[in-house]
Amino acid sequence: MYKKRDTFLPYAIPLIDENDINEVVDTLKSGWVAKGPKTMEFEKRFAAYVGAKHAIAMNSATAALYIALIAAGIKPGDEVITTSMTFAATVNTIVHMGAIPVFVDIDPETGCIDADKIEEKITKKTKAIVPVHYTGHACDMDKIRTIAEKYNLFVSEDAAHAVETFYKGDLIGKKGDCACFSFYATKNICTGEGGMLTTNRDDIAEKARVMSLHGMSKAAWNRYGKSGSWRYDIEYPGFKYNMFDIQAALAKTQMNKLNEMQNRRKEIVSAYNDAFSKVDGVKIPVVRSYTTHSWHLYVLRLELDKLTIDRDRFIELMNEANIGISVHFIPVHLMSYYRNNYGFKEGDLPLTEKYFDSIVSLPLYPKMTNDDVADVIGTVTYIISNNHK
Ligand SMILES: Cc1ncc(COP(=O)(O)O)c(C=O)c1O
Structure with a gap:
């Protein structure tokens, strides 16, 4: 909702x-x-x-x-x-x-x-x-x-x-x-x-x-x-x-209190994963079998080919709903210093650039309440389903 x-x-x-x-x-x-x-x-x-x-x-x-x-x-x-x-x-x-x-x-x-x-x-x-x-x-x-x-x-x-x-x-x-x-x-x-x-x-x-x-x-x-x-x-x-x-x-x-804080991060991640794995138009984080994730960040990937909005518009809509959101990261090779001094340009790292276009980092921290988590889930789900092709 x-x-x-x-x-x-x-x-x-x-x-x-x-x-x-x-x-x-x-x-x-x-x-x-x-x-x-x-x-x-x-x-x-x-x-x-x-x-x-x-x-x-x-x-x-x-x-x-x-x-x-x-x-x-x-x-x-x-x-x-x-x-x-x-x-x-x-x-x-x-x-x-x-x-x-x-x-x-x-x-x-x-x-x-x-x-x-x-x-x-x-x-x-x-x-x-x-x-x-x-x-x-x-x-x-x-x-x-x-x-x-x-x-x-x-x-x-x-x-x-x-x-x-x-x-x-x-x-x-x-x-x-x-x-x-x-x-x-x-x-x-x-x-x-x-x-x-x-x-x-x-x-x-x-x-x-x-x-x-x-x-x-x-x-x-x-x-x-x-x-x-x-x-x-x-x-x-x-x-x-x-x-x-x-x-x-x-x-x-x-x-x-690291254990306690980690447990809360994991609870939030599992609520996000449960909810977003059922939403057509987004992909939840992939975790390879060789790692245990620290869940510093929760990066959701938007399946842009299924949506009528791009990532930037998605962020605007989240902000309009009063939810802070971020992007990790803007590729370093596309920053002006790196373009100007090393000649890096768009197209140099196609997978990095494509990934950047699709990602958003959702709020994830121990201080979040269950209501906060529910608000994020509800808002993401609403925005994606209302802007689906
Ligand atoms: C991947 C990565 N490396 C290095 C740093 C730099 O860390 P610090 O702010 O402690 O210097 C950051 C900071 O967010 C980071 O995300």
Whole structure:
């Protein structure tokens, strides 16, 4: 049933409760608000949670993605293979290195990079692959790692959506060269802004730690503490990318309720799947057998050949009904910087472009009530059936 909501349903809002607030206040009162004990505790906890040897907390996934490429020793002119169906940060960080982004088209059902098409893009200059676990669906990592081993390529997984994504039974972040997570406001764990680089490689961890804190020698974060020393060295010209304790305070309470939040996401997804699998004109997300989805995003695909409206009109109609909606993502290769500087153009990645035209991301977050979910289902169903050929 269609009804215009009285209030606007935001596309995404974090679940911040009294425990989160109290933990942040506790940090403010403690006097240690920069990188300190809570950040260190979160690093240990996150490493243990995913099963990685090291976890280095940063102020964003973007920072982690950039630091990963630095730690891997990517040089200007190197080629880095990735997907265009991602947020710009994945590709901007490649450009910051002076490296050249090389896009591989997607699997049009999952939206992830098509692992079977990577090898044909490899040249002598290829040095790394940055696969994106798009929406929280894992990429086919066995295939990607096999290619990486064959050509000696570094793999930095963009795991911005992948807190709680499994690949063949393992959490993302446990295996491989490194993975970069996001704790941005809308993500499955929210620290406001925040990120984490996990790795099993001591060399990558050491470099990432140093580079994300000015390039200072390892123990310098604690130089104002009792056991710290005023003396430090600069080993590289690094960056100020570290997480700090106000963020880590939120991480602690968010981790405590991660299971609960995931269960709510799954309930909403199953309500959406039940409803939309019966609606002619849309396709529900496809989940391959090798992954457990984190359900960071719920991307519905419109079957445009069956409809009298396009995706943009669909969004307008949802907004008119007071429901926030989004699109993940506008392909990066079609952004003006990438067109102007690399000569990318429409037609370069036909499956990515076709997919983009058909997708909408529906509201999906633990704070949604059953009425909110019913409103989304009712409105989508109404719009699709009323604009069917
Ligand atoms: C696929 C992807 N990669 C990277 C990022 C960057 O994450 P952050 O905002 O933590 O820097 C995002 C952010 O939404 C993303 O969606």
